[in-house]
Amino acid sequence: GTVWHVPNGEIARVGNYSQLWSKAVVDIEVGYGTDVRVAMGIMQQVANELWDDPEWGGDELSEAPTVFGIQSLGASGVGLRLAVKTEPSMQWSVEREIRLRLKEAFDAAGIEIPFPQQTTWLRDDSGHSATTLSEAEQAAFRALHEEQHAPRPEEDFEEDR
Template sequence: MSALFALLATSRTTTFALTATDDIPVDPALADACGDDPRALCEWAFDATESKWTAQLVDWLIGRPLGILLILLGAWILTRLARRYLTKVVTRLMKPNLESAKRQLVRMGIDKHEVLLGTEEPSEIVSARRTARAASISGVIGSTLTVIIWVTAFILVLGEVGLNLGPFIAGAGIIGVALGFGAQSLVKDCIAGLFMLMEDQYGIGDVVDVGEATGTVEEVALRTTVLRGIDGTVWHVPNGEIQRVGNMSQLWSTALVDIDVAYDADLDGVRTILMQTATDVCASEEWADDILEEPKVLGVETLGADGITLRLVVKTAPGAQWALQRALREAFKYALDDAGIEIPFPQRTVWMRNGDS
């Protein structure tokens, strides 16, 4: 037994140690020079020179800088590839499904597909809208991937330098939690904006009502939506604050006109005049391309204090309803005046009393 212990004691200098991470035997001298997990360049220098200092010098001057360079190069290549292919994929996904939109319009009884959807080549507004959506979505996803890639590369570089990453990761986690609590509104705005873009709730050129502001969409960003009101006011609305969206210019719109007539007016005659006048206006060269369906007189809408209100509607191309409504009101005024039909208006009798009498 004593002879066995002596043999083990004399052979300790020639045996190999086992690393903690894997069961590959490592020469103790090599482990002392290059560590338990030696790099190939350090191991080669040690085998060639059998010098601990030479191996460490080669590792620090060539091996570690080369490893850092490879990490940074790999991160740069991954970033470029992610941004390039991400933009293509998102742009392809943002391509409108014209066939699905046509089927939806057919179910609604609208046959003028070319007015609403255009031909195979999208219009400038549709193209700009799709480009803006694709740029916003690919931008946020690309930025997120870029941050993840470079943070991972930074951690790997610190590992190459030989720093202990445990305290660094713990500190970064605490800072991340603190920033997360402080930037809740920013994160809320960005997430809401991302879903708005993906669902195509509105785009550049649409007229929308987002609650506090109403106007034409000029810019759709990840954090805010920029609207320009009819009076020229520019509204910057945080996406996280938008609770509901009313889009007044998507696929098709409706021109709605209410006309008041006196109680003694012939309603059948008024309907005939309104229908004929609206048909003439819609068939004119100015409006023929924007009209999707023939005008419809829905009938009596209200029995008011001053007169009877009749309602007429016309389906139009998106955004054309307001100008058509103004043109119809003007035409109705002239037509009713020519027919001798009174358009009622409130009248008041004012008595002036003299204080002396």
């Protein structure tokens, strides 16, 4: 796109459309095996409960929260987004409260919040796969033991004299 350069001396008026409000945006992932419509329903229920809560809805939130739906398809899960307009500078505390309530609601519903996972394959020097960690640990121990007890080259002995 075009990059516009505006010298400071030419700025006559600046408008701030969000001066009187902020926006709390909460992105949360659910596993690919999760029924996303159920998860979004729980998110909307949590959002409605926050809106109806006198401690939050009356003073902290400017509008009812909105569940936007699927935001992303990530490596470990499906990203869902919820947003709500808040009073100025209250977006962070509202985001924390929403995350807390979502975590509790998802736990109660058995919905897993995924985390990145990685499978590591270990092989010994012969090229054989180590099928268990203990086998891999044993192979590493043997290799370390052999390295420590290997005869030293002749030039190393000259330094010892």
